[in-house]
Amino acid sequence: xxxxxxxxxxxxxxxxxxxxxxxxxxxxxxxxxxxxxxxxxxxxxxxxxxxxxxxxxxxxxxxxxxxxxxxxxxxxxxxxxxxxxxxxxxxxxxxxxxxxxxxxxxxxxxxxxxxxxxxxxxxxxxxxxxx
Amino acid sequence: xxxxxxxxxxxxxxxxxxxxxxxxxxxxxxxxxxxxxxxxxxxxxxxxxxxxxxxxxxxxxxxxxxxxxxxxxxxxxxxxxxxxxxxxxxxxxxxxxxxxxxxxxxxxxxxxxxxxxxxxxxxxxxxxxxx
DNA sequence: GTCCATGCAAATAATTTGCAACGCA
DNA sequence: TGCGTTGCAAATTATTTGCATGGAC
Numbered sequence: 001x002x003x004x005x006x007x008x009x010x011x012x013x014x015x016x017x018x019x020x021x022x023x024x025x026x027x028x029x030x031x032x033x034x035x036x037x038x039x040x041x042x043x044x045x046x047x048x049x050x051x052x053x054x055x056x057x058x059x060x061x062x063x064x065x066x067x068x069x070x071x072x073x074x075x076x077x078x079x080x081x082x083x084x085x086x087x088x089x090x091x092x093x094x095x096x097x098x099x100x101x102x103x104x105x106x107x108x109x110x111x112x113x114x115x116x117x118x119x120x121x122x123x124x125x126x127x128x129x130x131x
Numbered sequence: 132x133x134x135x136x137x138x139x140x141x142x143x144x145x146x147x148x149x150x151x152x153x154x155x156x157x158x159x160x161x162x163x164x165x166x167x168x169x170x171x172x173x174x175x176x177x178x179x180x181x182x183x184x185x186x187x188x189x190x191x192x193x194x195x196x197x198x199x200x201x202x203x204x205x206x207x208x209x210x211x212x213x214x215x216x217x218x219x220x221x222x223x224x225x226x227x228x229x230x231x232x233x234x235x236x237x238x239x240x241x242x243x244x245x246x247x248x249x250x251x252x253x254x255x256x257x258x259x260x261x262x
Numbered sequence: 263g264t265c266c267a268t269g270c271a272a273a274t275a276a277t278t279t280g281c282a283a284c285g286c287a
Numbered sequence: 288t289g290c291g292t293t294g295c296a297a298a299t300t301a302t303t304t305g306c307a308t309g310g311a312c
Contacts (some may be wrong), residue, residue, distance in 0.1 A: 048278070093236055108226060112254045123241060163271045
């Protein structure tokens with residue numbers, strides 16, 4: 001819901017930059033903790049408000065991975081995510097497109113399939129080695 | 132975590148039966164509202180506790196569809212779900228298996244892909260006709 | 263009688279929102 | 288100056304939990 005013009009905000013820029021340099025898909029709380037190093041008085045509300053704006057603008061992705069709080073991703077290139085069931089980490093997957101599943105899903109469906117959300121899960125490399 | 136033996140409970144049986152006959156993937160609140168017709172004093176806590184047990188036993192599926200509360204599905208046959216971005220309804224999809232995407236995802240991945248969670252989204256048949 | 267299940271209420275977790283002060287344009 | 292943004296706190300939403308009582312076995 002973008003009803004009015006956006007104004008520059010240091011906090012928003014910092015959150016965006018922070019996410020652009022992280023590949024571990026942090027939660028709002030983790031982002032908040034890191035932002036406090038830069039802005040000791042920043043509030044969680046500000047973090048949530050700006051994350052929400054950035055998601056609406058398409059500059060950040062919100063990952064709702066079932067249990068636990070939402071996570072945020074500064075990489076908006078289309079890609080998929082893997083959730084390790086041991087350590088709960090969320091990893092990026094380098095894989096070819098699977099957009100054809102939209103066609104498969106639409107074959108017996110009365111309506112329009114516009115996309116899909118897919119999360120892969122299993123045990124990550126690190127956890128496989130540990131066990 | 133099932134540490135102790137389960138005892139019969141009318142409430143749990145009713146919730147299970149209710150879900151077995153619904154195809155609209157109700158939320159805990161909706162289940163609660165319906166259960167109150169049968170058990171005027173049933174509490175939300177009881178609904179949540181029993182849903183959690185049923186999910187652990189594999190007799191009910193929990194659907195975490197991003198926004199909004201979790202939904203529950205009494206149909207445990209493997210199948211996929213579609214979320215209408217207009218009316219928010221969650222529909223079952225009759226489609227062939229797409230388990231091959233696990234193989235695709237695992238091709239450049241250092242770890243073990245055990246499965247995936249996929250939700251399709253778009254506009255359902257009813258909403259397409261309305262617009 | 264033992265121990266799980268229930269109802270009720272309070273607690274928790276994640277996120278959103280109201281409001282007065284602040285800061286970009 | 289005008290209106291978006293912030294910090295702070297309170298509110299909301301979804302879900303979980305503690306506890307005394309009730310019910311299954």
